[in-house]
Amino acid sequence: MQIRYLVTIAITLAVMVLFFWQDHSDLRDSAVDADSTNEVARLDTEKKSEEVIKKQLLDSDAIKEKATESPNSAEYVADVNKAFSTHIKLMGQCLGVTPSVNSEVVEPTFDNLVVSLQPTLGDVVVKMDDWAQLDVRSPNGELKRIRTEVEYQDNNNPIKRAQLYKMNDQGMPELQELNPEQSVDPSDEYLESLRGDFSTTNEEKGGRVYYSEGEELVLVERNGKIQSFSLSKGDKTFSCTETDSSTSNCQCL
Secondary structure, eight states: OOHHHHHHHHHHHHHHHHHHHHHHHHHHHHHHHHHHHHHHHHHHHHHHHHHHHHHHHHHHHHHHHHHOTTTTTTTHHHHHHHHHHHHHHHHHHHHHHOOOOOOOOOOOOOHHHHHHHHHHHHHEEEEEEEEEEEEETTSSSSSEEEEEEEEEOOOOEEEEEEEEEOOOOOEEEEEEEOOOOBBBBBOOOHHHHHHTTEEEEEEEEEEEEEEOOEEEEEEEEEEEEEEEEEEEETTEEEEETOOOOOOOOEEEE
16 A cells, blocks of 8 residues: 555656646746747847948948039039929929929029929019128138118108128128128129139029019029029918039928
8 A cells, every 4th residue: 555655656757757847848948938039139129220320331431522523513403403493393292383384404593493483473573682792702711792782762762771791711791891882782893893803602692573463482592593582472482402512402481
């Protein structure tokens, strides 16, 4: 009887040991499977991270290349003209008009913008010049700025005033004194005398045009190209900046 009792206990212990090792074996297998899954996930994450980093580096290199690209290169000019064509189309969508854009590349000039708007806004009714600015350099490196501003009075008789600035060593303009009689409504000859033998380094001007329904187009031109513009129609305004460069940006407000 005692022997049978001992045998029963031995069998019970053997079964318990068998179950114990089986459970631990399953846990070990699960741990191995989890480790394998984690390793695969880690490798996948590392791969994706490497791809993201690689793309960021390529994008960064492309941006740097664009930034250092000569503004006179054919590729740079083509990118600027293509972007301006896209801006005109976006302007039409923003303001609910249909501008005339017959090419994927449009040079950002005042004439091209006005021509594109003519089919929907008609002809320009009023054109107003607000200011002009000329940066010039002498043969010995001296810099100065000639600026004219137009003041529109109630009687609609505009008054133009000339200003002359000398650029200091820090590149800041310092106002120079001019003869009041000559600087008010200055003649072309007087403005030319302020320039002297200095050569032009940069030329900008700003103005506005109005259409028959009250639409207002405000723009700034830089060296013959539109640098920025804003067109308002109804309660909508579409504006762009740096349209003569590869960093142009537009908003519909």
